[in-house]
Amino acid sequence: MNEDDLKRHWQAGTASNAGPHLDDEMLLALSSGQIADARRGAAVDHVSNCRDCATAVQVLMQARRDLMSVRTPPTSIALHRMAGLKIAAALVFGALALGAWWSVRQAPQVAPVLRSDAAAVMQLTAEGQTLSRAEFTLTWESPPGARNANVTLFTADTTVVYRNDHLTGNSVTVPLESLRNVADETPLFWTVEVTIGDGRVLSSGSRMVRVR
Amino acid sequence: MPATAQSARFEALAEQLRPVLRAALNRLCRPGTGVDPDDVQQEALLRLWRAVEAEREIHQPASYLWRAVSSAVCDARRRVTARREESLQAGADQDTPREWEAPGATPETASAQNEVFRATEEFLQRFDPQHRRAVGLHLQGFNTQEIADLLGWTEPKARNTVYRAIGALRQELMQRGLQP
Numbered sequence: 001m002n003e004d005d006l007k008r009h010w011q012a013g014t015a016s017n018a019g020p021h022l023d024d025e026m027l028l029a030l031s032s033g034q035i036a037d038a039r040r041g042a043a044v045d046h047v048s049n050c051r052d053c054a055t056a057v058q059v060l061m062q063a064r065r066d067l068m069s070v071r072t073p074p075t076s077i078a079l080h081r082m083a084g085l086k087i088a089a090a091l092v093f094g095a096l097a098l099g100a101w102w103s104v105r106q107a108p109q110v111a112p113v114l115r116s117d118a119a120a121v122m123q124l125t126a127e128g129q130t131l132s133r134a135e136f137t138l139t140w141e142s143p144p145g146a147r148n149a150n151v152t153l154f155t156a157d158t159t160v161v162y163r164n165d166h167l168t169g170n171s172v173t174v175p176l177e178s179l180r181n182v183a184d185e186t187p188l189f190w191t192v193e194v195t196i197g198d199g200r201v202l203s204s205g206s207r208m209v210r211v212r
Numbered sequence: 213m214p215a216t217a218q219s220a221r222f223e224a225l226a227e228q229l230r231p232v233l234r235a236a237l238n239r240l241c242r243p244g245t246g247v248d249p250d251d252v253q254q255e256a257l258l259r260l261w262r263a264v265e266a267e268r269e270i271h272q273p274a275s276y277l278w279r280a281v282s283s284a285v286c287d288a289r290r291r292v293t294a295r296r297e298e299s300l301q302a303g304a305d306q307d308t309p310r311e312w313e314a315p316g317a318t319p320e321t322a323s324a325q326n327e328v329f330r331a332t333e334e335f336l337q338r339f340d341p342q343h344r345r346a347v348g349l350h351l352q353g354f355n356t357q358e359i360a361d362l363l364g365w366t367e368p369k370a371r372n373t374v375y376r377a378i379g380a381l382r383q384e385l386m387q388r389g390l391q392p
Binding site: 003013 | 228232235239274282286289293328332341342344348350351353361362363378381
């Protein structure tokens with residue numbers, strides 16, 4: 001027995017539920033998870049047996065998720081701080097370890113210095129630009145003496161969608177595979193960090209792009 | 213607030229609202245329901261504009277958008293229900309295919325469908341209310357995370373409950389010789 005058929009039969013059978021249906025207040029409370037436990041059982045009972053109310057709850061739950069994904073945190077500074085803190089912590093730790101190693105070896109070289117300079121790496125892909133997922137190319141302009149770059153693409157909650165630490169050019173095309181679970185129009189944010197000849201790391205700000 | 217700033221704020225909110233609203237309304241106001249999603253969307257945007265106009269500053273844009281979407285969804289649902297009741301009263305529903313009916317459905321297939329539904333209902337009566345609700349929600353098309361959220365369960369609990377119950381239900385229907 002095919003499960004889709006089972007669902008179809010159940011939905012057909014419960015489509016003729018004449019009500020009374022859940023009122024607006026109950027629908028909203030249920031779909032936003034803010035229903036009192038005392039009322040939850042009866043409300044869910046109704047939804048499981050009423051196609052109309054089930055559809056309304058599904059639509060509201062989906063809309064809520066959609067709104068959360070497009071919500072407006074694009075304050076680049078805040079986002080950059082969130083993602084940047086993680087990256088900076090890792091880099092600082094790495095730099096300290098490297099420094100300790102150098103001092104033990106009494107090597108004369110200077111340890112790399114982390115420097116954040118938003119103006120030093122210019123992102124050329126426009127803020128808010130919508131890119132095709134088939135050709136999702138991010139471009140930037142590196143400062144003179146750039147050796148390599150790394151690009152991080154992440155969501156509003158700082159989940160990394162794509163990262164490449166070994167770039168030598170001034171652009172990267174994000175593979176289709178990395179964008180498979182990203183819904184159309186989801187705001188994504190990207191940063192680029194460039195390592196220059198003397199070992200310093202120069203960071204861009206974070207910019208928002210969308211995928212379609 | 214100057215009119216241009218209001219317009220800019222409205223446009224920024226409306227830009228985020230439109231795709232979410234459109235997806236929700238398209239699902240509720242399907243062809244045959246007699247409700248035009250464009251009408252509902254237009255009114256939702258108008259309400260948003262009035263809200264923007266009335267506020268000096270919007271501190272929580274997300275709550276504005278949620279209010280706009282949820283009131284539009286409730287509005288659309290009321291209209292669809294009202295149109296259906298009008299159709300039933302006018303006896304016009306007989307010629308209008310319902311959303312779940314496959315084109316060309318025959319009385320035989322409708323009867324088989326009804327038989328499976330009744331058997332499923334009977335089967336579910338054997339479960340305790342919470343398990344019955346979980347399976348009912350699954351059959352309504354909710355995923356296991358949504359079921360967990362609605363019942364206040366963990367997702368693994370919802371998944372295991374549904375998985376076992378659906379397996380048992382399929383066996384039961386097969387034993388009764390019921391095939392969709």
